Amino acid sequence: MFLESHVWLCNQVHIVVSESIEAHKRTISExxxxxxxxxxxxxxxxxxxxxxxxxxxxxWPLTKSEGLKANG
Structure with a gap:
């Protein structure tokens, strides 16, 4: 599972992709x-x-767990 958000800031779209809900919420709040x-x-x-x-x-695997499985 991963979370993806798009945030408009300083005339740019910032894309935030996270596996951790807490880290994602913290980044969006900032x-x-x-x-x-x-x-x-x-x-x-x-x-x-x-x-x-x-x-x-x-x-490209979007989660760490998928990347680890692919690499053995």
Missing amino acids: LKAQGGVCLSDQCQENTLGSVIVNGKKSV
């Missing part, structure tokens, strides 16, 4: 205290995402 506005909150279960690194798209 961004809101600086004047940020939360645009969206999502919770995903066992989802693999993709990321572009150096121009190449690859599947």
Whole structure:
């Protein structure tokens, strides 16, 4: 499981991705205290995402546990 939020702050969208609910809430609170506005909150279960690194798209585990399983 991971949490994903989008926060608008200083004319930029900041994306916060966390596995820990407490850490996620703390980070969102800090961004809101600086004047940020939360645009969206999502919770995903066992989802693999993709990321572009150096121009190449690859599947990337979004949770530590999935990454550990993939690496043995």
